[in-house]
Amino acid sequence: MPQRAQNTPVCRDCDGFATAAITTGTRDRDGSRTTLRIACRACLGTGRAASVAVLARAGR
Template sequence: MTDHAHPAPRICPVCDGFASAAVTLGGRDRHGHLRVITVHCPACHGAGTRPARAAALAGGRA
């Protein structure tokens, strides 16, 4: 039986795959809910991976 090698994952080098984060705005609204916004990685735009073209141009480096 042969062993199949899988290609390395194309994880975004800027965010290390954690593409989105919830950031608190430091207060609560009048209903008592914590105010948060969702922020996406500027390099991968919230995908967590980089495009195959960028991976090919980098020569397979992470």
């Protein structure tokens, strides 16, 4: 089945998967595992890359 082309640029560091849930190994009182949500530092959790114009403007 053909896939549609993606119009938004994807972050190079996280490939669009901007947040990850990591288990700490400990459990809460209800028995569920304690997790940490970690966001990508490059895109700040959006999953999208910043445009070149934004990068050039921020660098000056």
